[in-house]
Amino acid sequence: MELKAPAKVNWHLAVGRRRPDGYHPIASIFQTCSLNDIIEVEINEGPFSVEVSGLEEYCPKGRSTLDKAANLWHEIMGFDKEIRIQVKKNIPSQAGLGGGSSDAATLLRYLNSLEKHPLDTEHLINIGMKVGCDVPFFIEGCRAALVTGLGEVVRPIEPRTDLQGFILVTEGEKTSTKEAYDALDGRPMIPVLDDLDELERIYRLPVRDWSFRNDFDLVNTKPDIQLLKGERLLLTGSGSCHILLSDRSDIPTGSKLKAMKVYF
Known part of the structure; x- marks a missing residue:
């Protein structure tokens, strides 16, 4: 079975104060885009085992x-x-x-579909949270959502389909998610998390009027690119990629910057 696991972007990502359990609450807008991982799954008779290939460059075998x-x-x-x-x-x-969260969610949704009595979304999300905090959004199966809690509270919204642009990938050393969150703990002031209705209102505005922020801008460097009138450059997730919202068909890049055209 061939499955597509979509990438997501965060148009807004506010991070609250670290909780006693070590996790951080968020207020965010997630949206999938046209970039996908392709996952081929083959199910054979047991006993149970799992073998994943194609990720050797990205993580140790079995991890x-x-x-x-x-x-x-x-x-x-x-x-x-x-x-x-x-x-x-x-x-x-x-x-x-x-990407990793989407891959896991896509597999869980597929395995759930094979069950005679499949789990409901809430129980599937509970399993997904044991893999990662972005997994619930992908399990929900929507194209856009307001996401709160640790990532497990997903409120689907009508997606914007008029957006396009580029994922900008900067070559070089990357900050791990843990390191990025640790850096935010040193902020002199931690803002109150945003009202979700207000975030959705802003999302409906023309892109030039967006007032979104990403708290991880603190630990990321913006790519050196000249913006044209009406374009917006936004960090996604904890980095390191940025999203350039633009109607251009292509953009000039150097040896340390890769641009991938995407649609939303």
Whole structure:
């Protein structure tokens, strides 16, 4: 079975104060885009095992989000078959695009569809949270949503379909998600998280009037690119990728900057 796992962007990402359990609450707008990982899943007779190929460049064998999702499904649901997964990785890693989370959510949704009595979305999200905090958005299966809590509270909204632009990938050292969150803990002032209705109101405005922010701008450097009138450059996730909202068909890039055309 061939499955598509879409990338996501964050138009807005506010991060609250670290909780006693070490996690941070957020207020965000997520939206998927036209960039996808391709996942080939083959299910064979058991006993249970999982083998993932295609991610050797990105993580140690057996440590991917797909491995974790498959093992959780075995432990929780008693799934006792062999799972073989081949990944064509198109979404940049450690980029704020949710590639690993999307891969895991896509696999969980597929495995759930094979069950005689599939789980409802709430219970599937509970499993997804054990893999990562972005997984619930992808499990929900919507194209755009207001996301709060640690990422598990997903309120789908009507997506904007008039947006297009580029994912800008900067070559070089990347900041891990943990390092990025640790850096935010040193902020002299932590703003109150945003009202969700207000975020959706802003989302409906022309892009030139957006007043969104990403708190991870604190630990990321913007790419050196000349913006044309009406264009917006926004960080996604905890970085390191930026989204250039633009009607251009292409943009000039150098050896340290890659541009990927996307639609929303």
